[in-house]
Amino acid sequence: MxxxxxxxxxxxxxxxxxxxxxxxxxxxxxxxxxxxxxxxxxxxxxxxxxxxxxxxxxxxxxxxxxxxxxxxxxxxxxxxxxxxxxxxxxxxxxxxxxxxxxxxxxxxxxxxxxxxxxxxxxxxxxVMNVLVVKAEGPIRSVPELIAAAKAQPGKLTFGSSGAGSSPHLAAELFKAKTGTDITHVPYRGSAPAQVDLVAGRLTMSIDNLPNALGHVQEGRLRALAVTGRERDPAMPDVPTFAELGFPEVEVYxxxxxxxxxxxxxxxxxxxxxxxxxxxxxxxxxxxxxxxxxxxxxxxxxxxxxxxxxxxxxxxxxxxxxxxxxx
Known part of the structure; x- marks a missing residue:
């Protein structure tokens, strides 16, 4: 971590x-x-x-x-x-x-x-996790992300801090519960994955919230949902997956x-x-x-x-x- x-x-x-x-x-x-x-x-x-x-x-x-x-x-x-x-x-x-x-x-x-x-x-x-995308990208909500993934199976990508890491498995849980096919791109740590996400070389990630918080606060990434049971005080405007109809996407x-x-x-x-x-x-x-x-x-x-x-x-x-x- x-x-x-x-x-x-x-x-x-x-x-x-x-x-x-x-x-x-x-x-x-x-x-x-x-x-x-x-x-x-x-x-x-x-x-x-x-x-x-x-x-x-x-x-x-x-x-x-x-x-x-x-x-x-x-x-x-x-x-x-x-x-x-x-x-x-x-x-x-x-x-x-x-x-x-x-x-x-x-x-x-x-x-x-x-x-x-x-x-x-x-x-x-x-800590909880947060689903983030590029702030200036075309995807602005979880329903839009799911629709894009289902329209292009295997074409969208998600980055993680490594194969088998908690961000990797959080995204696998998201895929399983939403019926989507999104390709995993593993990195050696969270920082390089976040860099490529900001640059638009990845579609999304579901990272530990503290790792993404600075990018969100500074406008480089857009937070779409958090994996907690309740909203996180650091991102009070970001809904939980449960609010969006996916209560099983809960990860701490x-x-x-x-x-x-x-x-x-x-x-x-x-x-x-x-x-x-x-x-x-x-x-x-x-x-x-x-x-x-x-x-x-x-x-x-x-x-x-x-x-x-x-x-x-x-x-x-x-x-x-x-x-x-x-």
């Missing part, structure tokens, strides 16, 4: 954690620093969230959170390493929708089964922390409560919002249900599009 972390990290020194947020003494506390693996290189929102939460661990848990970037295999490498770690609470990974709920269907062997090999701990934030990329399988409940719950408290602090929430994400917290049980629902959803989309990556 190539969202810039500058807005999250370039901020004044954080205030001390309010005493009321610390809660009663926990039955568990880490005996050494907690390693927080990041599945991507520095600059991704996973990286920013891991650092933002990790820097408060000392105050909340009595041990620091040590962030370690471990990119590779589309985010799967760090998840697999965490799945194989000792279930003692001293290793977590900042996971997201793509590496937990899409990769298992895209790759022959990710090294982990998200239903069996990890323990959900906490979700902290999410969420970010959370998971640990190894068999993580004991007292450890899991202590970590979950600490991470959620940190995410909900006003100064933390403000920095997350500034980066284009929304604070959205879920406890272990809620995160487990979310993972199960997303696996069912994206498994169907990926099988339906006959996608497989090496």
């Amino acid at each position: 190539p969202l810039a972390r500058r807005g999250l990290l370039a901020a004044p020194a954080l205030l001390a954690l309010p005493a009321r947020a610390q809660g009663p003494a926990s039955p568990w506390a880490p005996e050494k620093p907690v390693r927080i693996l990041i599945p991507y290189t520095p600059g991704a929102i996973n990286d920013a969230l891991g650092r933002l939460v990790g820097e408060r661990f000392q105050e909340v848990l009595g041990q620091p959170g040590l962030v370690e970037n471990r990119p590779g295999a589309s985010g799967s490498l760090a998840i697999a390493a965490t799945a194989q770690a000792a279930p003692d609470g001293h290793m977590l990974v900042v996971a997201n929708t793509a590496n937990l709920c899409m990769n298992p269907f895209l790759f022959a062997n990710t090294g982990y089964d998200p239903r069996r090999d990890i323990t959900p701990v906490a979700v902290v934030a999410r 990329v969420w970010f959370g922390f998971v640990g190894p399988a068999a993580l004991p409940a007292p450890i899991r719950d202590c970590l979950s409560q600490a991470i959620i408290r940190i995410a909900q602090l006003p100064e933390t929430a403000e920095r997350i919002t500034r980066a284009g994400a929304t604070v959205w917290t879920r406890d272990p049980a809620q995160m487990g249900a979310l993972i199960a629902a997303e696996l069912d959803k994206w498994g169907g989309v990926i099988r339906g599009a006959n996608l497989r990556l090496e």
